[in-house]
Amino acid sequence: MHFEVLCTDIVSRARRGRLQTAHGVIETPVFMPVGTQGTVKATTPSELLEVGAQVILGNTYHLFLRPGLEVIQHAGGLHKFMAWDRPILTDSGGFQVFSLSKLRRITEEGVHFNSHIDGSPCFLSPEVSMQVQQMLDSDIVMAFDECPPYPCEHEYAANSLDRTLRWAQRCRAWAEQKRDHKNSLLFGIVQGGIYQELREKSARGLVSLDFDGYAIGGVSVGEPEPEMMRAIDNSEPFLPQDKPRYAMGLGTPPQLVEMVARGVDMFDCVLPTRLARNGTAFTATGTLNLKNATYRTDLRPIEEDCSCSTCRSFTRSYIRHLIKAEEILGLRLITIHNLHFYLNLMNQMRTALEAGTFAQFREHFVANYAKYEPQASEREAELDE
């Protein structure tokens, strides 16, 4: 058994679990920082350890195109290439092929597309994706899927789903045949868009193939939040209790709490790192736009009582100056704080689940978040900038 549910909430479907991988144990619920191009943007591996990262995500599509597989293989796999010796989950490339590349052509065999870097022709299929992820030495491999857009007609969603199921079967078959692949876990991806019966069909079809875990895909494609929650609710009941569930590409802090309450164990999202580069910091009462003039002489840390290295040493006033002056240190400091905030939120949820206080934590957190009301001076400043 790779996954163990340690305890469950009595009110919600939330679970406290533990996932065993080739590069170590992952305590769930877990947030995975996104390391698209072989680096979680602007951070070192030791900084990731310091903020409490247990596992990071790598992007098959990006790494396949640059630096290319032979470079990473030559280094002995992605862990050694980037000097990160903890677990890595790799996505299959499906999402990026559909979101980033142009001139793509989908066949039953796979997807022909052109590199977003130099336009060169490329091909990904279930078998190629599996092989690439094995070459990366991934701990958690994702099946190759098609991720339909939002909105999406029922007919397209249904056809896409059937093909994704056939592709999932090919991924499963590939993994069965490759003995050297046995150290990694293989997750299937539930699709089906906003359609309840398609989500059920997708989940049941994948479960019959017996994956090591199940992701819920197509939930960060621009849909409104109620649709996102409905996609989770429409998928989760058909997934086995003894396997981890992973909501792909999500979400805001309260969304994470609500999805943990719906039985999701794993998350990844670019929000903490991407918003940091734009000067936005997360706090328990909402986000701060540190470009605002209201922070010009604010000598408080980003968040009082925060134990991250940024909040221990630097003021809002200084970080605002760095962001306004376009200094790299500014986005570095906010990145560290934001990752610490996300990882600490998961840690708080794990602790609450163990203590049997998750319902209170959930209510308190969601009520407090977004309490932050910009002051008049800040609203004016936003117009100025």
Added chain:
Amino acid sequence: MHFEVLCTDIVSRARRGRLQTAHGVIETPVFMPVGTQGTVKATTPSELLEVGAQVILGNTYHLFLRPGLEVIQHAGGLHKFMAWDRPILTDSGGFQVFSLSKLRRITEEGVHFNSHIDGSPCFLSPEVSMQVQQMLDSDIVMAFDECPPYPCEHEYAANSLDRTLRWAQRCRAWAEQKRDHKNSLLFGIVQGGIYQELREKSARGLVSLDFDGYAIGGVSVGEPEPEMMRAIDNSEPFLPQDKPRYAMGLGTPPQLVEMVARGVDMFDCVLPTRLARNGTAFTATGTLNLKNATYRTDLRPIEEDCSCSTCRSFTRSYIRHLIKAEEILGLRLITIHNLHFYLNLMNQMRTALEAGTFAQFREHFVANYAKYEPQASEREAELDE
């Protein structure tokens, strides 16, 4: 006595010294990383300590314009604003007024100019510069000077020099009157361009005003290296042995060694940080352009035997990928290595001076540096990129 010469080389004019400041001792010869806008680009204060920085440079002109003095004063000075509790040297703003701002008008009183950020009208004079540097809580304050361009006609250089001497006198007078300024050291700046008798006149004039140290200015304004060395040789003989000498804005690693041999104690330069952001790393045998295809699968660190955190964990292959993919971590890792290289070079010179082996060190270092010959594959790669 703020400055003490601990020992001198028997062959050259090199000295091993110690400078006492309000925020601690500086062992010389010393290299000062440049923190233009209140941050040494892409680094944290703790990283600066780890690579061995003793003192950093802040730019009066930049900080005066952004974030503005009241912000830094509100934080309790530049040390507290940027969370760096070791010594800070601030330049006077003179160099930047002449290199960065447009529409400047020089009068006997000072310089009227327009901000390079928003074009707003500004004014700097000896008294304003002194006051600004005091508000920054600078440990080493530079006199306000005019830095003439290269090349420069004799008449312009002579007139500029006379005005700079009058301005130096006003700086000295300002410092005398301000009792709360007593904790900081005040350095004069020798100008005079390429003209031997003007350098002598400048140095003698400043020495008669009795500064705490003497900088040699106008030596990183695009002149050829022989002119740079000549400017040092034309100034140094007229400076007192018992005061520190500082060559402003210099230089390459062998230039630093040669200037230490000419009796210079202090240096600052943007080369290690600026070249890092362009993918260039320093080694004892010359620079490496890490964008080159030759490093694609090179699993060696930037420099064998280097003890910096970059070389302890990361390969040339990985850093090349990061730079090619425009990932911030790439320039961060090279910045750390380059600063470590510069600071370690100064440390090696201090050790050699103490051991009486500076002449051998100098000969060995200068002979080895630039030994690095790009391979054929690398030269071709440069054409590719």
